Amino acid sequence: xxxxxxxxxxxxxxxxxxxxxxxxxxxxxxxxxxxxxxxxxxxxxxxxxxxxxxxxxxxxxxxxxxxxxxxxxxxxxxxxxxxxxxxxxxxxxxxxxxxxxxxxxxxxxxxxxxxxxxxxxxxxxxxxxxxxxxxxxxxxxxxxxxxxxxxxxxxxxxxxxxxxxxxxxxxxxxxxxxxxxxxxxxxxxxxxxxxxxxxxxxxxxxxxxxxxxxxxxxxxxxxxxxxxxxxxxxxxxxxxxxxxxxxxxxxxxxxxxxxxxxxxxxxxxxxxxxxxxxxxxxxxxxxxxxxxxxxxxxxxxxxxxxxxxxxxxxxxxxxxxx
RNA sequence: GGCUUGGUAGCUCAGUUGGUAGAGCAGAGGACUGAAAAUCCUUGUGUCGGCGGUUCAAUUCCGUCUCAAGCCA
Numbered sequence: 001x002x003x004x005x006x007x008x009x010x011x012x013x014x015x016x017x018x019x020x021x022x023x024x025x026x027x028x029x030x031x032x033x034x035x036x037x038x039x040x041x042x043x044x045x046x047x048x049x050x051x052x053x054x055x056x057x058x059x060x061x062x063x064x065x066x067x068x069x070x071x072x073x074x075x076x077x078x079x080x081x082x083x084x085x086x087x088x089x090x091x092x093x094x095x096x097x098x099x100x101x102x103x104x105x106x107x108x109x110x111x112x113x114x115x116x117x118x119x120x121x122x123x124x125x126x127x128x129x130x131x132x133x134x135x136x137x138x139x140x141x142x143x144x145x146x147x148x149x150x151x152x153x154x155x156x157x158x159x160x161x162x163x164x165x166x167x168x169x170x171x172x173x174x175x176x177x178x179x180x181x182x183x184x185x186x187x188x189x190x191x192x193x194x195x196x197x198x199x200x201x202x203x204x205x206x207x208x209x210x211x212x213x214x215x216x217x218x219x220x221x222x223x224x225x226x227x228x229x230x231x232x233x234x235x236x237x238x239x240x241x242x243x244x245x246x247x248x249x250x251x252x253x254x255x256x257x258x259x260x261x262x263x264x265x266x267x268x269x270x271x272x273x274x275x276x277x278x279x280x281x282x283x284x285x286x287x288x289x290x291x292x293x294x295x296x297x298x299x300x301x302x303x304x305x306x307x308x309x310x311x312x313x314x315x316x317x318x319x320x321x322x
Numbered sequence: 323g324g325c326u327u328g329g330u331a332g333c334u335c336a337g338u339u340g341g342u343a344g345a346g347c348a349g350a351g352g353a354c355u356g357a358a359a360a361u362c363c364u365u366g367u368g369u370c371g372g373c374g375g376u377u378c379a380a381u382u383c384c385g386u387c388u389c390a391a392g393c394c395a
Binding site for chain 1: 347348350351352353354355356357358359360361362363
C-alpha cells in the first residue's frame, strides 16, 4: 500500500455531472484526473462521448483519455494495465481522481483481473462459427457445464457473448473461469492505494431532464457532422461507434430514421444506459453518494478529510523511519 | 350530407368462427471479470370508443351515437 498516492473514485451514471465534480476537486486538491469511461478512452470520438472541452483539459492533467486509436480497441484488461502504469509514474502526494461511468473498469482496477492467455483469432472465429450454428449455443453451453458447472449455471443460453468467452477460455487454458478466479483470489494483492469512492446522485426525473437536454446539445454541437466524418474514415465497425449516440446517428446518416427519431432514440438509450450504470454502482456499499445539485461542498469536505487523514499518518511514518 | 375503413396496454398493432385478450417498443427491476455506452434475464388488467339490443354469455353479432382518416357530393 502506497499511502502517498491517494485515489478517489468519482462514479455515477452518465449525465450526473461527475466530470465537473472531478475537475473542481482535482483543481482544489492539486490532483490529476484519470478517465474511467470505456468510450472516452478512444480518440476521434468527441461530442457523442461527452468528453471534456479543450479548455477544461487545460485546467487539470488528464490521463487515459482519447488514447486508443483505431483500429485498436480498449478492454478492461488493457485499461487495467494502463491504469497501473499511470499510477506507477505518478509522483507521490498527488491525489488521483478516477472519474467515469464504466463500472466494469472500476472493478478491474480495484479487484484486479485474473491473468489470462490471449485467445487466438482462429479460436475466436471458430467459437463464433459454432455459436452461430443451429443449436450451437445449447451445445457450447453444455460443454461449459461439463468443465465449469458453476459458471455455466449463471449464464443464460441467449447470452452468446458470455458462452463464447467461457468456451474460449476453457479451450485455450484447459480450465474454466471459476477455477481461474479461485487461483487468482489466492494470490492477488489488495488495491495498492488508499481509496475513497464518491458520486453525485439525482432524482430519476431530474436526471431524465438532464439527459434530454444533453442530447439536444450534442445534436446542436454537430454530432451528425462528427459521425459523417468518422464514417468517411471507414470507422463504422470500430468499437466506440456502437456506443449510445453513435449507433443511432449512424442509422440517421444512412437514412433509416429521421431527426425526431434520432433525438428520441439517443435520449431513450442514454436513459437505459444510466439505469444500468446505477444498478451496477448501487451494489457497491463503499460509495458515498451526495446530492447532485447541492452536495458538492459536502463531497469536497469528505475528500478533504480523507486526504488529511493520510498526510497525518504518513508524516508520522516518515518521522519514525528517518 | 352520403359511403368506406378504423377506434383493443403509455405507443404501434395482433386476436377472439360469441366463453371478458396478447406481441413488439416504452416503462419497472436485475445480472455482469479482456466488446461493458457492450451483452443478457425477469416483468403485460386494459371500462377491447359510449349507450342500447339479441344471447345462458358480447370486446367479438345487430342498432345507434361519437371520434379519426379517406373517398363521393
